[in-house]
Amino acid sequence: MKTVSPQYYNEFRCIADKCVHNCCIGWEIDIDEQTLSKYSLLGGKLASKLKDCICKNSGDAHFILDDDDRCPFLCEDGLCELIKEAGDDLLCDICNEHPRYHNYYSDRVESGIGLCCEEAARIIVCHSGKISLADNGASESCNEIERLFFERRQNIFDIIQDANSSIDEKLHILERRFSFKCPSLSMQECANILLHFEHLDTNWPKLLRALKSSHCDFAAQPLTSKWNNALSNLCHYFIFRHLPCDADESEFCAVICYAFFSLKVILALTMCNSDFSIDTLIEIARMYSAEVEYSDENYDSLIDLLKGCKYEQ
Ligand code: SF4
Structure with a gap:
């Protein structure tokens, strides 16, 4: 399976504390099952905060935003408390992936970066010249x-x-x-x-x-x-x-x-x-x-x- 993406795709790095419209504010962040099970194995202060800050509803789970609509793990300095405490390992799929999106075909996965993120928007708008699609990985034939x-x-x-x-x-x-x-x-x-x-x-x-x-x-x-x-x-x-x-x-x-x-x-x-x-x-x-x-x-x-x-x- 090969991956295909616009050539600017790998330029993206989250600008975290420099981001004005941080995606950890105002959006409901769903937590996937695998990450939830990781959380259930934790102990200590972080585990009890996670327990208090997650809402589970008939199989779905998400972080409970605070009164200012911020993710409870978004620190005042604009950084993520989970990353600060435990590195990327405790991030749920959405936080790991955002703003990347993927479309699946029989021979490839096509990936891009989403325009709702200010850094991705800057990269997309400011790309100079024509955009070509770069591919990686083994070539198979599509239908x-x-x-x-x-x-x-x-x-x-x-x-x-x-x-x-x-x-x-x-x-x-x-x-x-x-x-x-x-x-x-x-x-x-x-x-x-x-x-x-x-x-x-x-x-x-x-x-x-x-x-x-x-x-x-x-x-x-x-x-x-x-x-x-x-x-x-x-x-x-x-x-x-x-x-x-x-x-x-x-x-x-x-x-x-x-x-x-x-x-x-x-x-x-x-x-x-x-x-x-x-x-x-x-x-x-x-x-x-x-x-x-x-x-x-x-x-x-x-x-x-x-x-x-x-x-x-
Ligand atoms: S909106 Fe984009 S740059 Fe800002 S915090 Fe989210 S992923 Fe990072």
């Missing part, structure tokens, strides 16, 4: 359905990574190639859709409301071309992570639409911000990912909404 899927997906990567075309031109090429038409939504309509979703961060709806009432010229070409590389990296990320091999054509095309919908919203929210710097783009992309991509409910609603984009030839 025919997957082979065709990888071929089609590579075709999409080639189009979205063309440095000479704008986001709109790339989308039009893909629409023609795969016979779909993304709904032409104004930024006000996009903001409205997202305002109806569940929210994680109270600042997110404020940004969306500002977008809804903005008079910004979202078609401003000089700004978008300045960020062409960053935007094509984000587009590559959305496609690599979400394009499904086993879905029907309407879902396949909906995910391509989703990638472009996401780019346009991230770009518009960045342009609404007074400094529209690359740091703002990274922060908006991180927030968008946490709000839309990391909520199954929100993500599924958006895909359902975009499924009607496919038309018969």
Whole structure:
């Protein structure tokens, strides 16, 4: 089985105490069974704190967040008490893996780093030049359905990574190639859709409301071309992570639409911000990912909404 990942994958290192939007704040952290059994073998002060800070519910277990929504093992200095006391060995799977994600195929595991982590977002957005996929491990042959899927997906990567075309031109090429038409939504309509979703961060709806009432010229070409590389990296990320091999054509095309919908919203929210710097783009992309991509409910609603984009030839 080989592993395939974007070439930036191994650049990721958690920045821990330097992280502003620490993933140990505000997210429920589930604990896998193997780690739970490790905890049950411990003794001493750490064992009794673990016992007090874990909620078990019909087979599931998670850490009980404190009143400020922080993991009880997140120290004031931004470091993890479990790592400080016992090293990486006591980390549950989620803490060990985050923000990495994996997609499984018959001949490979494809892995990437998730945009909701600020360090991963920086690496993805700032990668210079085209992103290629690196593979490691023994090559086996995939099945025919997957082979065709990888071929089609590579075709999409080639189009979205063309440095000479704008986001709109790339989308039009893909629409023609795969016979779909993304709904032409104004930024006000996009903001409205997202305002109806569940929210994680109270600042997110404020940004969306500002977008809804903005008079910004979202078609401003000089700004978008300045960020062409960053935007094509984000587009590559959305496609690599979400394009499904086993879905029907309407879902396949909906995910391509989703990638472009996401780019346009991230770009518009960045342009609404007074400094529209690359740091703002990274922060908006991180927030968008946490709000839309990391909520199954929100993500599924958006895909359902975009499924009607496919038309018969
Ligand atoms: S969000 Fe990313 S960089 Fe920050 S603590 Fe979590 S894994 Fe580390």
